[in-house]
Amino acid sequence: MTSSEELGLAVGSTIRGKWRNRAYTIVRTLGAGSNGTVFLVNRGGTQYALKVGYDSVDLMSEVNALRTLSKSTSSFHGMLIDVDDVIVSGKEYPFFVMKFHEGTTIASFLQKHGSDWLYLIGMNLLRKLQELHDQGYVFGDLKMENIIVSSYGHVELIDFGGMTAKGRSVKQFTELYDRGFWGAGSRVAEDSYDLFAFAILIMRTVDTQDSLSKLAKGLPQNRNLQDLKDFVDRSEKLNSAKMFLHQAISGQLNSTRAACEAWRKLLPKTTSSATKSGSGSWLPWCFALSIVLLGVTVYLYWP
Numbered sequence: 001m002t003s004s005e006e007l008g009l010a011v012g013s014t015i016r017g018k019w020r021n022r023a024y025t026i027v028r029t030l031g032a033g034s035n036g037t038v039f040l041v042n043r044g045g046t047q048y049a050l051k052v053g054y055d056s057v058d059l060m061s062e063v064n065a066l067r068t069l070s071k072s073t074s075s076f077h078g079m080l081i082d083v084d085d086v087i088v089s090g091k092e093y094p095f096f097v098m099k100f101h102e103g104t105t106i107a108s109f110l111q112k113h114g115s116d117w118l119y120l121i122g123m124n125l126l127r128k129l130q131e132l133h134d135q136g137y138v139f140g141d142l143k144m145e146n147i148i149v150s151s152y153g154h155v156e157l158i159d160f161g162g163m164t165a166k167g168r169s170v171k172q173f174t175e176l177y178d179r180g181f182w183g184a185g186s187r188v189a190e191d192s193y194d195l196f197a198f199a200i201l202i203m204r205t206v207d208t209q210d211s212l213s214k215l216a217k218g219l220p221q222n223r224n225l226q227d228l229k230d231f232v233d234r235s236e237k238l239n240s241a242k243m244f245l246h247q248a249i250s251g252q253l254n255s256t257r258a259a260c261e262a263w264r265k266l267l268p269k270t271t272s273s274a275t276k277s278g279s280g281s282w283l284p285w286c287f288a289l290s291i292v293l294l295g296v297t298v299y300l301y302w303p
């Protein structure tokens with residue numbers, strides 16, 4: 001794999017597209033994975049995430065996914081900003097530019113703000129998945145590393161290289177989150193495939209001993225769905241989500257719509273009504289405040 005240093009793309013240097021001639025200044029490296037290196041870049045005062053790939057075939061599937069979603073009217077609209085090639089030291093590399101999502105991983109968000117946030121984050125993640133599923137796609141490679149959480153538990157998905165049209169075979173996945181790996185179902189792209197990965201992700205947030213990874217390292221014939229069910233049963237912190245998780249890992253939740261409804265019931269009451277109506281639990285407070293202000297006004301100005 002070619003690293004960013006080898007590419008000679010240091011902070012402050014410019015990536016200029018060969019075809020569209022747009023220039024992006026590198027602010028810092030956001031991360032590097034199997035398909036490329038992602039940089040935070042600046043163009044005309046706006047920050048973007050720019051991914052330089054090592055192989056255009058690998059990058060193309062992600063670009064195609066982003067292109068499709070960008071055209072939609074969903075919250076994924078306008079995600080893809082630019083696609084081009086850059087020449088570095090005489091060699092050509094493909095790159096694309098997307099919206100930059102500021103935030104952190106689920107694990108660090110929960111550590112900082114408390115584990116109660118898990119239910120709201122889970123709700124927001126299910127809604128994102130539902131948007132994707134409604135358009136006829138599954139995400140495929142759903143895992144901790146591909147989710148960014150920002151303030152108020154807002155969730156964004158990143159790395160759409162695994163996005164697959166429903167009915168096809170999932171093209172990119174991570175074993176730990178893959179139901180095929182656990183002998184719990186096929187790799188056909190359907191809602192329940194992502195919902196299985198969602199359940200694993202929720203389980204991983206309480207897995208301080210990393211026991212799921214240890215289980216995954218076992219022999220294939222010793223690894224099965226029952227191990228996962230036992231994990232859920234042992235995890236006290238997941239008590240209220242037990243039924244949901246059992247259903248998700250056994251493929252009994254067939255639609256993300258149904259999953260959203262089931263998960264909503266797990267939300268603490270105030271959050272639940274806030275997320276449902278979009279108004280929030282601040283309404284009663286606003287009402288109380290307005291009464292107090294009225295009282296103060298009457299007291300000050302009454303003749």
Ligand SMILES: Nc1ncnc2c1ncn2[C@@H]1O[C@H](COP(=O)(O)OP(=O)(O)OP(=O)(O)O)[C@@H](O)[C@H]1O
Binds near residue numbers: 101145
């Ligand atoms: N749109 C974005 N906004 C903010 N950060 C991003 C964005 N896209 C990617 N990143 C950051 O860059 C890192 C690497 O990105 P990504 O997972 O897409 O690379 P990859 O090469 O496909 O990795 P993998 O080997 O996991 O498939 C991410 O973990 C994330 O921290």
